[in-house]
Amino acid sequence: MISEAIARQLRRPSGLLGRLVGRGMAWHNEFAARWTLDLLDVRQDSHVLEIGFGPGVATEFAWKRALRGHVSGIDYSEAMVEAGRRRNAAALPAGLVDLAHGDVRALPYAADSFDRAFAIHSIYFWSDPVACLREVRRVMRTDGLLAITIQPRRQWPRRPPADVFTLYEGSEVADLLRSAGFRDCRVEAYPEAHRLPCDCILASK
Numbered sequence: 001m002i003s004e005a006i007a008r009q010l011r012r013p014s015g016l017l018g019r020l021v022g023r024g025m026a027w028h029n030e031f032a033a034r035w036t037l038d039l040l041d042v043r044q045d046s047h048v049l050e051i052g053f054g055p056g057v058a059t060e061f062a063w064k065r066a067l068r069g070h071v072s073g074i075d076y077s078e079a080m081v082e083a084g085r086r087r088n089a090a091a092l093p094a095g096l097v098d099l100a101h102g103d104v105r106a107l108p109y110a111a112d113s114f115d116r117a118f119a120i121h122s123i124y125f126w127s128d129p130v131a132c133l134r135e136v137r138r139v140m141r142t143d144g145l146l147a148i149t150i151q152p153r154r155q156w157p158r159r160p161p162a163d164v165f166t167l168y169e170g171s172e173v174a175d176l177l178r179s180a181g182f183r184d185c186r187v188e189a190y191p192e193a194h195r196l197p198c199d200c201i202l203a204s205k
């Protein structure tokens with residue numbers, strides 16, 4: 001069972017413990033990051049938004065794929081903004097990446113900015129997820145593709161504290177996406193056995 005203290009750090013890392021938890025995420029979630037970006041079909045000229053980038057591992061994979069595009073990231077943990085900027089320091093001066101402190105509920109981007117958007121292990125913590133997904137949809141371009149990667153409820157042998165995590169099945173996230181106005185929702189499951197089996201829910205604006 002994840003303790004209440006660690007669950008809260010996974011939701012919003014802060015301080016020394018938050019930095020340690022961030023290192024753990026970087027190690028545990030690397031496979032999910034590569035897999036999500038493969039499914040999202042990030043291209044050289046893609047304009048990508050990542051929500052809840054944490055230690056910035058997927059951010060790094062994304063800008064290395066989008067060298068003629070751009071990656072913007074937003075996270076409401078100051079500790080993770082620092083960690084993400086450190087990991088992606090090579091890309092910041094060249095303007096390939098910007099990493100901002102902020103909340104998915106009110107994104108600091110103009111409408112129609114991104115043709116790819118993704119969030120890995122973050123939606124569990126969004127209060128009013130449909131309103132948050134509507135906000136993500138606002139900043140996406142028509143036909144843009146969104147990927148939400150989760151560890152589905154059935155894959156948690158021991159549930160984390162319910163007052164911190166809201167767990168979903170992939171089909172439930174697909175329903176949230178439809179309610180937020182997305183179309184062509186589909187659920188992909190990990191192609192192989194993995195210690196943290198995930199679902200990735202894809203949808204178009």
Ligand SMILES: C[S@@+](CC[C@H](N)C(=O)[O-])C[C@H]1O[C@@H](n2cnc3c(N)ncnc32)[C@H](O)[C@@H]1O
Nearest residue numbers: 025029052053054075076077103104120122125
């Ligand atoms: C469990 S971590 C996952 C980090 C990273 N995506 C990964 O896979 O390793 C969840 C991240 O989402 C961020 N987050 C949670 N709720 C958020 C919100 N409402 N707006 C922005 N970021 C949020 C947290 O600060 C944290 O960095």
